[in-house]
Every structure is written in C-alpha cells, then in structure tokens.
Amino acid sequence: MRREPHLKLADVLHELDMSRAAFYRMRARGKAPKCIKLPNGHLRFRRHEFDAWLESHEETTH
Numbered sequence: 248m249r250r251e252p253h254l255k256l257a258d259v260l261h262e263l264d265m266s267r268a269a270f271y272r273m274r275a276r277g278k279a280p281k282c283i284k285l286p287n288g289h290l291r292f293r294r295h296e297f298d299a300w301l302e303s304h305e306e307t308t309h
Contacts, residue, residue, distance in 0.1 A: 251293060251295065253283070253291035253292060253293060253294070254294060254297060255292075256289070256290045258292075259280070259292055259297060280292055280297045280301070281293075281296050
C-alpha cells in the first residue's frame with residue numbers, strides 16, 4: 248500500500264500565492280486548511296484534504 252504524499256508548507260504557500268505571515272494569520276483565525284504538525288514544528292498537509300478545503304472556498308456565480 249502506497250501512502251499519499253504530503254505537501255510541505257512551501258508547497259501550499261506556492262499554490263495559494265500567499266506569504267508565510269498571511270498563512271499564519273489565517274491559521275490563527277482557524278481559517279487555514281487542516282494540517283499535521285510534526286514534532287519538529289514543521290507542517291504537512293494531506294493533498295486530498297487541501298484540495299477539498301480549496302474547493303470549499305470556491306465562489307459560485309449566480
């Protein structure tokens with residue numbers, strides 16, 4: 248069984264075109280995607296959870 252690759256914070260920041268400071272502000276407000284905090288303090292994101300979070304923020308036009 249192959250494990251799903253995890254995204255690093257740098258990958259998420261690149262995809263969102265967002266600064267690290269802006270991301271941490273969003274995280275402090277509880278609005279950031281779900282992540283895994285490793286013992287060394289680094290963050291990892293499951294690809295499918297990040298994609299679902301991103302899709303949940305799509306705006307619909309009427």
